Amino acid sequence: xxxxxxxxxxxxxxxxxxxxxxxxxxxxxxxxxxxxxxxxxxxxxxxxxxxxxxxxxxxxxxxxxxxxxxxxxxxxxxxxxxxxxxxxxxxxxxxxxxxxxxxxxxxxxxxxxxxxxxxxxxxxxxxxxxxxxxxxxxxxxxxxxxxxxxxxxxxxxxxxxxxx
Numbered sequence: 001x002x003x004x005x006x007x008x009x010x011x012x013x014x015x016x017x018x019x020x021x022x023x024x025x026x027x028x029x030x031x032x033x034x035x036x037x038x039x040x041x042x043x044x045x046x047x048x049x050x051x052x053x054x055x056x057x058x059x060x061x062x063x064x065x066x067x068x069x070x071x072x073x074x075x076x077x078x079x080x081x082x083x084x085x086x087x088x089x090x091x092x093x094x095x096x097x098x099x100x101x102x103x104x105x106x107x108x109x110x111x112x113x114x115x116x117x118x119x120x121x122x123x124x125x126x127x128x129x130x131x132x133x134x135x136x137x138x139x140x141x142x143x144x145x146x147x148x149x150x151x152x153x154x155x156x157x158x159x160x161x162x163x164x
Contacts, residue, residue: 003138004047004098005091005115005151009108011035011066011131011159013059023080027062034131034159035066041162042067045155047135051096055079060102063131069100079103084110094143114148120156131159 012031020026027035042049052073054064057080064073078090081104088111091101101108109128115136119125124132136151 001139001141003140003143003146004154005136005138005146006042006047006049006098006100006133007108007112007115007136008038008063008100008102008133009105009128009130010055010057010060010063010102011038013130023057026058027066031059031063031130032066033163035063036068037159037162038063038131038133038157039067039069041133041157042069045135047098047154049096049098049100051094051098052100052102053079053090053094054100054102055082055104057104060104064102073102081107083107084114087111088114088146088148091146092144099143115146115151116153117149117151118153120153122156124158125156129158129160133157 011034012028013025014028054060054073054075056075056077112134135155136153138146138151140146
C-alpha cells in the first residue's frame with residue numbers, strides 16, 4: 001500500500017503588529033493569495049487529502065482555511081515550531097492515506113529533507129520558503145511504518161510559481 005504526505009510551510013505572515021505573540025501572527029495579503037493558489041494547485045492534483053494535521057498558530061490555521069479543502073483539520077500544538085523528530089512522531093499517529101501537515105521552519109524544511117529519498121531538483125527545496133509544499137509517496141502499510149529517506153517526491157512548488 002502507498003501513503004502520500006503533503007508537507008507545507010505556512011504562507012507569508014504579517015509582522016505589522018509587534019505587540020502580537022509569534023503564535024498569534026496573521027497572514028498578510030500575499031499569504032492569503034498564496035494559500036488560495038496552493039489550494040487550487042492541490043485540487044488539480046490526483047491526490048486528495050483525507051487528513052490534515054496543522055499547527056495551532058494563527059498563520060497555519062489561516063493557511064489551512066485559505067486552501068479551501070473540504071475536510072476538517074486536527075490542530076496540534078506539538079506542530080508549533082516542531083523539529084523534524086517531533087514532526088515524525090506526529091506523522092506516525094496519522095491514519096489518513098493522504099496526510100497534509102502544515103508547520104513552520106526550520107522544522108518543516110528539515111523534515112522534508114529527512115523524508116525524501118532524493119531531493120527534487122528545485123533551487124528552493126533546501127530553504128523551503130513560506131508556502132513551500134512537497135508531496136511524497138511512501139510504500140508503507142501505515143504511518144507508524146514510515147522511515148526517513150524513503151519518500152519518493154512526486155511534486156514540489158512554491159507560491160511564487162503559482163502567482164506568476
